[in-house]
Amino acid sequence: MYNHQAIEKKWQQRWRASKLYRTGEDRQKPKYYVLDMFPYPSGAGLHVGHPKGYIATDIVARKRLMQGYNVLHPMGWDAFGLPAENYALKNKVHPRQATQKNIATFKKQLELLGFSYDWEREINTTDPKYYRFTQWIFLQMWRRGLAYESYAPINWCPSCQTGLANEDLEDGHCERCGSLVEQKPMRQWVLKITKYADRLLDDLDKLPDWEEAIKEMQRHWLGRSLGAEIDFQIFGSEEKITVFTTRIDTIFGCTYVVLAPENPLVMSLKPKINNWLAVENYLQEVKDKTELQRTDLNKEKTGVCLEGVFAVNPFNQEKVLVYLADYVLNSYGTGAVMAVPAHDERDWEFAQKYQLPIRQVIITNNRESLNLEQALITDGTLRDSGDFSGLSSSEARIKMIDWLQKNNSGREKVNYKIKDWVYSRQRYWGEPIPLIHCDKCGVVPVPEEQLPVTLPEVESYAPTGTGESPLAAISDWVNVVCPHCGGPAKRETNTMPQWGGSCWYYLRYIDPHNQQELVAKDLEKYWSPVDLYVGGAEHATRHLIYARFWHKFLYDIGVVNYEEPFIKLQHVGLIMGEDGRKMSKRWGNVINPEEMAKRFGADALRLYEMFMGPFDQTVAWSTKGLSGTRKFLEKVYNIVDSSNKLPVKEEKQILSLLHKTIKKVDEDIEAFRFNTAVSAFMILINSVTDYCQAHQAMPLSSENLGKLLQILAPFAPHLSEELWDKLGFTGSIFKSKWPAYQEELIKDETITYIVQVNGRLRARLTVLAGADEEEIVHLAISEGAVSKWLEGKDIKKRIFVPGRLINFVV
């Protein structure tokens, strides 16, 4: 009887006692670093979707172990941040206690599934020994001018009562709590990620083992646009409006210029504006709109003309109207655009509404003239563009930028969609920012030897809502002496965001107990970079951009030896509830892995999650499906269990199938095709079972059964270990050497040919592997099922694909 509970408990204890999964340290051996995205230990515990990625990495880790690598396969907790704090607030416990409790639950659940983590390297981002170095990295950034204070308006979540980065928004709502986000000006610490935008983009090409989809998402998020800034003088004034455009080739079609309502130029132009009342009204109107209303694409564009103000196009000295309109964003480019309605959809729409002139300056083969229905936005040939007429768009862009630079009225310019990273939060549960404000000396860093700046234990940690962190109220923590002048000074009271600690945690696993530095150089050199990183696609534009940014910075200051942190990235597909909806308390469709492991066994659960479908695809859960892999494991158990009761009669076909399976499973693991690997196991086991029943004999020797267990071991470690022991092998199966298949055993003696007539299957022909074409054709034609289709017809052509098929065209 396959008693999974007893077996799993027994082997988990033995593995722990023998420290089987302690990371190898013999640096003569090749290394393999396989990493999961570490979880937030949330109060709800794990659902069955969480471990899916962990199972895959565990399979790879165990295989590498058997292949003789030193394997680094660690786990830890990303425990700072809003979810943990909100949970704690709701349940009226201190976040530290809530976090500790949740970690204990998560860890227990993970251990039940029998992962091969080296728990001696467990890390926790909320541990002062850990965040000491998060703070240290921040200070290095500050020293190099990459962290700066900003007072610009930022995203503010009224419910979480903190500022947020752009990456923390979903559709204009707080990603955490779903509240509508407002814009609020406030003091913030900001990281200059834009300085790394080019490298973050260009180095994506150095990552062939990242999925293209994720690289594309990052490219879009970074959003590099090459173009030009063009200065339009204000007529009769020293002021100028600088616009950014990627389509300088259309500049002769510019019929007006538009400023974003928030553009500070509006105020300085006030004396020249004849219709100030109308302008002021418009500004108010815009202010009253929510961010969502403003960015609603379906709404009609609105704007107001700045009467009396004219901008001069430097190319033709033409005076054009200046408008204010909220379809122009102040946060991108220069907050001003040149409007070319003939060649831009948005300008077209606006010009239609306000009856502004539309002037075509680009022609294409199929569009000699505008059809007055829509803008012509493709490249083409310039016309009515002065000296530039007749050039192609791409030539014109180069020559026009040259002209601008020579005439001192503009410059080449690259813009990015990504914004600098708003890095401070007005919340309690985060790493304190290790800076001090001194009236005399300004911002002073906490001396490195005084790190960490620990989070004070407090009674009240609820957000204040004033834009100040709750830490601001703790006067004996806040008030310090200035490390520089010794005078009175105050600590920075904002904390770091959720994503801070996760930017470098993969480095800490390499050297988790080092108190001198975040990672020792020689260890970093040996283990870094991460060979395989598995996690959810939702991190494509958040964590994975932030971490690459920090890593490049650490590379620049000599902490790491390679420019990219993760060599291969694989995303895991979600597991939905049985009803096809996302698993959530709300729908009552959450499946608990602990319960499933208890009922069916951790091994069956592991196997099922790999078998459900393609690894990167979203699939709905099915407990019945899980019972299928459970039945499969019972068959494996029964075969090995009965192997000493049946005589061994080695069967060549089954031996061959075993070796084919070894090959397939090996290849499938490397390609993350676990579903077909599991199916290959089932095929093999089915045929062994059938043989046993039919012949009352075991077709595989103990040695070969051992091979079967070895390739199954990464998937079903407990059962494999148990049966390995039962078969009389000594030592852990994970200390054994990963089996190799034998080429001569996987070659088939006979080949089944497909015989087609006019491409339609008419017969199958089984011939010896060595048979030549003539022989096969002869056999095929004499086959009744084939000859009846050939009768009375001429064979015009014969297609012969060796080893596969023969096709007669009649």
Add this chain to the structure above:
RNA sequence: GCCGCGGUGGCGGAACUGGUAGACGCGCUGGACUUAAAAUCCAGUUGUAGAGAUACAGUGCGGGUUCGAUUCCCGCCCGCGGCACCA
């Protein structure tokens, strides 16, 4: 709207570089065992016609290339994910 991914039985899915469509699992149907049920085992399971051999149709839709297309090309439809007035 743009970018990416996908659409195959009742369901999850398989099919290598164009070459047996539906592997494997679930479910369902029938049978064996059982007083009965569960479990287990055996047989069947894309549709239509046929007792059957077999024939025809069939991988979202419409065309095309090819001896041969789930696979390649063109034009659509639908679903999922990402971005979204980014000039």
